[in-house]
Amino acid sequence: MREQLLKIEDLWVHYKTDDATNYAVNGISLELQAGENIGLVGETGAGKTTTALSILRLLPPKIGVIKQGKILFDGQDILKLTESDMRTIRGNKISMIFQDPMTSLNPVLTVGDQIAEVLILHNESDSSEGVQKRVDDILRLVGIQAKRKNEYPHQLSGGMKQRIVIAIAIACNPMLLIADEPTTALDVTIQAQVLEMMDNLKNTLNTSLLLITHDLGIVAQMCDRVAIMYSGEIVEYGTVEDIYGAKERHPYTDGLFGSIPDLVKETKRLNPIGGQMTDPANLPAGCKFHPRCPKCMEICKTVQPKAIEIQGHQIKCHLYK
Known part of the structure; x- marks a missing residue:
């Protein structure tokens, strides 16, 4: 049986500005x-990135506020750690592949220096030669020739920038890798290559993945x-087989x-979800999805549904009492 690596309990996150309070999570x-992959899926504004930033405690200061909840990582409550303790975890035990590789890299440092920076920060005892050898090994691991470490991001x-971002994330063999839409800015062919590489790296390094x-x-x-x-709510949760085949x-x-x-079906048009994502500063009463739901009932407009288990997975919906 696998050991529990990460547990989030009743997490609430707000963004407070002068104009309004946004209820993000x-x-x-x-x-x-440990060793498991979980996919976090939803439209833009659903709270996915906020959840990831909360795990790393990288919410914008004074604006992003964790109101309540626990985030247990490897037995430690991350929300109770000092900032100094968090620096030993970020990039070392937990790493994140940020959404846009074009803006995630420092334009005035070579890509090799940016990988080496992580190694030096978390492995102070390594010699300069040892760090450079490790940089070369990491670049080869993500499919880039070691000689290109002296080049700049531009x-x-x-696709290669995304590989460098992944190289920085895996430099210290993290226990947990958070990938925030790692293929958004890439064309379909490169997407497939990056996903295959990430899957191979995860298996090689025995890393858990939050995608x-x-x-x-x-x-x-x-994902598993x-x-x-x-x-800001998880409305359905279960194994891929349970949800995709339900x-x-x-x-x-x-x-x-x-x-x-x-x-396998000939269709003239897709069936998009009508309406827009609800305003996080003005969430509706009852089920948050009811203004857009084609199966909305009167109870949905006033009563918040509770999660129930159906066919092996959890659903928050009044349809399934």
């Missing part, structure tokens, strides 16, 4: 076992379990599947 709970293509994405196809390929997020799903999950082209 609203009471989510999640577990990740000299690399988008944030809009793409349900990527989740099916990469999937959490569907909407308006006859009964949350209406929002059905909407996401309906927005994907089916290669």
Whole structure:
């Protein structure tokens, strides 16, 4: 049986500004076992990136506030650690591949120096020669020739920049890798190469993965379990097999599947989810999805649904009492 690596309990995160309070994450709970992959899926504004930044305690200061909850990593409550302790965890035990590789790299440092910086910070005893040898090994691991370590980010293509970002993230063999839409800025061919490389690296390094994405196809390929997020809540949670093969799903999950082209059916138009994501500063009463839900009932407008288990996975919906 796998050991528990990450456990999020009843996490609430708000963004407070002079104009309004945005309720970004609203009471989510999640577990990740050692060596496991979990996909976090939802539209833009669902709270996925906020959840990831909360794990690393990288929310914008004075604006992003964790109101309540626990984040247990390897037995430690991250929310109780000092900033000095967090620096020993970030990039070392937990690493993050940020959303846009074009802006994640420092334009005035060579890519080799940026990888070496992580190694020097967390492995102070290594000699200069040892650090450079490790940089060369990491570059080869992500499919880049070691001689290119002296180049600057602007000299690399988008796909190679993403590989460098991944190289920085895996430099210290982290226990948990958070990938925030790692293929968004890449074309389809390069996407496939990067995903295959990430999967191989995860198996080689025995790293757990929290994958944030809009793409349900990527989740099916990469993940063991999937959490569907909407308006800061996890509305459906279970194994990939349970959710993808289920006859009964949350209406929002059905909407996401309906927005994907089916290669075996001839369809003139896709079926997108109507309406817009709810305003996090003005969330509706009851079920947050009810203004857009084609199966909305009166109870949905006033009563918040509780998670129940159906066919091996959890659903927050009044349809399934």
